[in-house]
Each structure stands twice: as C-alpha cells, then as structure tokens.
Amino acid sequence: MLQNKGEVTAAITSVGGIGGHMTSSDNSNCQIQAAKGVINTGRIIGKNSVGGVVGEYAYSAPMTSTDGFILNKGAVEGNGDNVGGVIGRMGSNSDGSKYGNMGDVTNTGKYTGGVIGSWDSNKTSLENAFNTGNVVVTGEDAADVGGIAGRFTGVNIKNCYHTTEYPLIGNGEAEKDEITGKISNCYCMEKNTLPWDGEITKTTKAFTDGEVAYLLDGSGDSRRAELFWGQKIGTDQTPVLGGMTVYQDGSIYSNADGHHYGAPQYTWSESNMSCTARRICEGCENEESETVTASYTEEKAGCETNGKKEYKVEFKNPSFEVQTKTIMTDSLGHDVTDAVWSKDEKAHWKDCKNGCGKKLEQAEHTFQTIIDRQATESTEGSSHEECSVCGYQKAAVVIPVTGKEETTNEQPSNTNTLTVGQVVVNKADGSFYTIKKNAGKVHEVEYKAPKNKKQTKIAVPDSIKINGATYKVTSIAKSAFKNNKKLKTVTIGKNVSKIGKNVFSGCKKLKTITIKSTKLKAKTLSKSTFKGITKATTVKVPKKKLSAYKKLFKSRGLSSKVKVKAY
Ligand SMILES: [Zn+2]
Numbered sequence: 001m002l003q004n005k006g007e008v009t010a011a012i013t014s015v016g017g018i019g020g021h022m023t024s025s026d027n028s029n030c031q032i033q034a035a036k037g038v039i040n041t042g043r044i045i046g047k048n049s050v051g052g053v054v055g056e057y058a059y060s061a062p063m064t065s066t067d068g069f070i071l072n073k074g075a076v077e078g079n080g081d082n083v084g085g086v087i088g089r090m091g092s093n094s095d096g097s098k099y100g101n102m103g104d105v106t107n108t109g110k111y112t113g114g115v116i117g118s119w120d121s122n123k124t125s126l127e128n129a130f131n132t133g134n135v136v137v138t139g140e141d142a143a144d145v146g147g148i149a150g151r152f153t154g155v156n157i158k159n160c161y162h163t164t165e166y167p168l169i170g171n172g173e174a175e176k177d178e179i180t181g182k183i184s185n186c187y188c189m190e191k192n193t194l195p196w197d198g199e200i201t202k203t204t205k206a207f208t209d210g211e212v213a214y215l216l217d218g219s220g221d222s223r224r225a226e227l228f229w230g231q232k233i234g235t236d237q238t239p240v241l242g243g244m245t246v247y248q249d250g251s252i253y254s255n256a257d258g259h260h261y262g263a264p265q266y267t268w269s270e271s272n273m274s275c276t277a278r279r280i281c282e283g284c285e286n287e288e289s290e291t292v293t294a295s296y297t298e299e300k301a302g303c304e305t306n307g308k309k310e311y312k313v314e315f316k317n318p319s320f321e322v323q324t325k326t327i328m329t330d331s332l333g334h335d336v337t338d339a340v341w342s343k344d345e346k347a348h349w350k351d352c353k354n355g356c357g358k359k360l361e362q363a364e365h366t367f368q369t370i371i372d373r374q375a376t377e378s379t380e381g382s383s384h385e386e387c388s389v390c391g392y393q394k395a396a397v398v399i400p401v402t403g404k405e406e407t408t409n410e411q412p413s414n415t416n417t418l419t420v421g422q423v424v425v426n427k428a429d430g431s432f433y434t435i436k437k438n439a440g441k442v443h444e445v446e447y448k449a450p451k452n453k454k455q456t457k458i459a460v461p462d463s464i465k466i467n468g469a470t471y472k473v474t475s476i477a478k479s480a481f482k483n484n485k486k487l488k489t490v491t492i493g494k495n496v497s498k499i500g501k502n503v504f505s506g507c508k509k510l511k512t513i514t515i516k517s518t519k520l521k522a523k524t525l526s527k528s529t530f531k532g533i534t535k536a537t538t539v540k541v542p543k544k545k546l547s548a549y550k551k552l553f554k555s556r557g558l559s560s561k562v563k564v565k566a567y
C-alpha cells in the first residue's frame with residue numbers, strides 16, 4: 001500500500017499527497033501502480049491543480065492499484081483552478097477507475113470536483129468512483145463545481161455516485177457538450193436538484209439500505225460478474241468500493257442471499273382433510289406453497305362423553321410447521337326411542353340404543369294379580385302376577401275349586417286333594433295362603449300375602465274355607481305385609497300362634513295392629529318380627545295378655561316407644 005499521512009502545503013501549482021505533477025516527459029518512472037491501494041489522509045493545501053493523491057496526472061499509463069483503491073480522506077484546499085478530492089487535473093490518456101474521496105474539498109477558483117478537479121483527457125473514461133466529502137467553493141471567481149468532476153471533457157462516466165448538492169460534473173453552459181460520450185448508471189441524492197442525463201436521483205434510504213450499492217454493479221442482464229461495489233448494511237451509510245456483497249431480493253437488499261419470507265399462513269380445507277401452507281417473499285413476492293393430506297385420530301362421542309377428532313399435517317418443506325386442528329363433537333345423549341322393556345325377575349328397564357350398556361328408566365316391577373281363569377265349584381282356576389309396566393309374568397298359581405257353601409255341620413268332603421306347600425287363593429279375601437296341614441280333620445294354612453300392596457286394611461282371619469273344609473290360619477309368613485306402603489290397620493286372628501320375620505317392615509303408614517291371638521310365645525316370634533314398627537303404631541292386645549305381651553314383644557325387639565294397649 002502506498003500512503004501519505006502528512007500535511008502538504010505549497011502555494012504553487014500541482015500539489016498532491018502522493019505526487020505533484022506526474023508526466024512521462026518529466027519523470028519516466030513516475031507512474032503510480034501500487035498493490036493493496038493508494039491512500040492519502042493528510043491535509044493538502046495548494047493553489048492550482050491540487051489533489052488529495054496527485055496534483056496533476058499526465059502519465060500515459062493509468063494510476064491503478066491491482067487489488068486496491070485510490071482513496072483520499074484528507075482535506076483538500078485549493079486557491080485557483082482544478083481542485084479535486086483525488087486528482088486536481090487529469091491529463092493522462094488513460095482511463096480512471098476505483099477512485100474515492102471522503103475528504104472535504106474547498107476552492108476559490110474554477111473546476112472543483114469531489115474526485116477530479118478537471119478531467120481534460122478527451123479520449124478516456126471514468127468509472128467506479130465516488131465522493132462522500134463536502135465540496136465547498138467561495139469567492140466570485142468560483143465556477144464549474146461537480147459532485148465527481150468540476151469539468152469533464154472525456155468520453156463516458158459510469159457506475160459512480162456522490163452525495164453532494166452539485167451535479168455529477170460541473171461543466172458550465174459553454175462546456176456542456178464537452179463530454180463526448182454519456183453518463184450512465186450514476187447516482188446522486190435528492191439534494192442535487194440539477195442532475196445530468198444518466199445521473200439517477202435516489203433517496204437517502206436507497207443509499208443506506210444497499211439499493212444503490214447493488215445497482216452500481218448493474219442489475220438484471222447488465223449486472224457485472226465481477227463486483228466492484230458493496231456495503232455492510234446497517235453499518236456503512238453509503239456504498240463502499242470492495243465492500244460487503246449486497247444481494248437483491250425483489251425490493252429488499254441485504255448481505256445474505258435468498259428470499260425474505262414472512263410467517264407462513266396455514267389454511268385448512270372445509271372438510272379438514274387437507275391443509276395448505278403458504279409463504280410469500282416480502283422482497284420479490286415469490287410464493288412457496290404445499291398442500292398435504294391430513295391424518296387424524298378420533299375419539300367417538302359417547303352417550304355422556306364428548307367426541308374429539310384431531311387432524312394433523314406434516315409438510316415436506318422444513319419452513320412449514322406441523323399443524324393440528326381439533327374438532328370437538330357433542331355427546332350423543334342416551335337414546336331409548338321406541339325401545340321395548342328389558343326385564344329380569346325383579347325389575348324392568350330400557351337399554352340405550354347407542355349400546356352404552358346403561359340401563360335406563362330402571363324400576364322394580366309393579367305387580368297386579370291377573371285371574372286367567374275363575375275357579376268354579378268343581379274346577380280349579382288360575383291366576384298370575386304381572387307387571388303393569390313391562391308385562392313380566394310370575395308363574396301361574398292355582399285357584400282352588402270354590403266348593404259348595406257350608407250350610408250344615410256336615411264333615412268336609414274327603415275329596416280334598418290339596419297338598420302341603422301348595423299355595424291357594426282364598427276367594428273370600430283374595431289373599432294367598434300356603435297349605436300347612438291337611439290330614440284327617442286337621443286343616444291349617446299360613447297367611448302368605450295379601451291380594452296386592454294397595455290395601456289400607458288387612459284382616460288375617462281366624463280360618464278360611466277351601467273346598468268346603470275349614471282351615472285354621474295358624475301362622476303369618478315372613479315379609480307378608482312388607483312394603484305395603486298404604487297399609488294402615490292390620491288385624492291378626494285368634495288362631496295365629498306364629499309370625500315370621502319382617503312382616504311389617506316398610507309399612508310406613510301403619511297405625512294399628514290388633515292381635516286377637518293369645519298364643520304368641522317367644523319361640524313363635526322372630527327377633528325381627530316387629531322390625532320397622534315405629535311409635536306411630538299402636539299395638540292392641542287381649543286384656544288378659546296385656547302385661548305378658550308387653551314383656552314378650554319387648555324381648556322380641558319391639559321398641560319401648562310403641563304403645564301396647566288392651567282393646
Ligand atoms: Zn424473494
């Protein structure tokens with residue numbers, strides 16, 4: 001690298017940081033060709049032909065640096081004609097390239113330029129040059145001021161920029177046509193209100209965001225393969241010779257090659273069976289899109305649980321993310337429309353048609369006694385209990401023949417064929433009885449159950465008549481009145497000597513139990529015979545048994561709160 005850092009002051013013609021007046025006739029060795037660049041940072045003060053690097057360059061070979069640039073950063077101050085940031089006067093027959101000035105240039109005379117004071121070489125061209133220094137002229141003799149060159153009589157200027165308020169070249173009216181070629185692909189800022197043909201005005205933003213740096217090497221088909229310009233966007237305020245490469249993506253310029261995509265948008269199809277991912281480049285509007293068929297998992301809705309379907313798509317493009325969508329469905333609710341009753345021996349219910357296994361409207365049967373065939377004097381009848389809701393039927397029971405009314409003291413018919421254990425219906429009260437003894441003259445039955453559970457009053461008779469024979473009612477079966485919720489009064493006949501367990505339980509309205517029997521003993525009562533009897537019930541007993549029964553009943557579990565009285 002060839003560099004000057006010192007101040008050069010001479011009130012004469014041809015003053016420069018590296019060379020004063022360089023011509024082949026004066027000095028055959030005086031050509032500047034340096035590797036890694038030529039740079040002046042010192043302050044340069046002179047009169048005519050003053051330049052930061054060279055005052056006057058008239059050598060036939062170009063001033064170049066094979067792998068660098070010819071730059072000036074120092075202040076250049078002239079007091080005459082031909083004053084430029086890099087070269088005061090260019091008289092060489094060589095082209096110029098890769099010149100840059102960042103120092104302030106001041107002058108009082110003619111031909112003042114940011115890079116070159118006066119380019120008088122009429123067969124040559126200038127390219128790849130820039131000026132970011134201030135150009136300031138004072139005094140009434142000052143004229144012909146240019147952002148790049150004060151005067152240009154060469155051929156072409158291309159791929160240059162400057163940031164001054166002056167036109168690219170300062171050629172006045174008289175010198176307007178001295179440029180024999182044209183200006184092309186050169187850039188200035190908006191403060192330059194009189195740009196030349198081919199000088200393109202750009203906003204400050206275009207200079208800072210890399211656009212100008214990119215355009216300086218050409219765009220489209222005319223873009224150069226070898227790039228001269230670059231810019232570290234965000235750091236460099238203007239294009240830099242040899243700066244960091246700038247890439248174009250539509251309207252976006254950056255130091256990284258490639259598109260500038262916005263966030264992907266995902267669109268599900270109406271059926272949710274596919275999803276399209278799409279993203280658009282914010283620079284060039286290039287679109288990437290991909291449509292993928294969804295996979296899904298499903299939890300079916302139950303009668304009481306919501307259903308769920310989860311769709312999922314995975315894209316091949318790694319810039320698109322896995323998408324899921326969940327659709328909830330309402331629970332179905334149970335369905336018993338037109339369902340027939342299901343039943344077992346205790347209860348009936350409806351099965352949900354959706355197959356959930358739930359038993360709906362389940363309830364115990366409500367039995368009614370149906371007489372299928374009335375008994376006559378000589379033929380047995382039959383009846384069965386049937387649920388009034390679901391139609392469930394219990395096994396049929398026999399209704400004994402009615403026999404003849406007993407009008408005399410005749411002995412009962414010996415044609416009585418009832419067997420012990422057989423259940424019969426007593427025609428007189430409709431209640432059920434079980435034959436307990438039926439031999440010779442001994443006929444005994446047990447009270448099994450009333451006709452139905454809707455009666456308010458039940459009397460267990462002393463005896464009943466079957467087939468003309470008289471059967472003593474000697475016992476009451478377990479659970480005989482159980483759950484007769486309407487039952488208020490019960491009378492127990494005088495032949496009853498035994499009462500089973502739980503006979504009264506669930507009889508919530510029971511008020512009075514009248515016991516005519518005097519035969520009850522501890523042995524013939526269960527410990528739970530009186531279970532369920534509360535103080536709302538009064539037990540009436542024969543007068544002569546009052547104290548004995550009080551003691552007996554208490555020992556058999558009757559609450560002491562229940563009143564036991566004589567009738
Ligand atoms: Zn793009």
Ligand SMILES: [Zn+2]
Pocket residue numbers: 303333334335352353354355356357358
């Ligand atoms: Zn269901």
Ligand SMILES: [Zn+2]
Pocket residue numbers: 343347348364365366387388389390391392
């Ligand atoms: Zn039923």
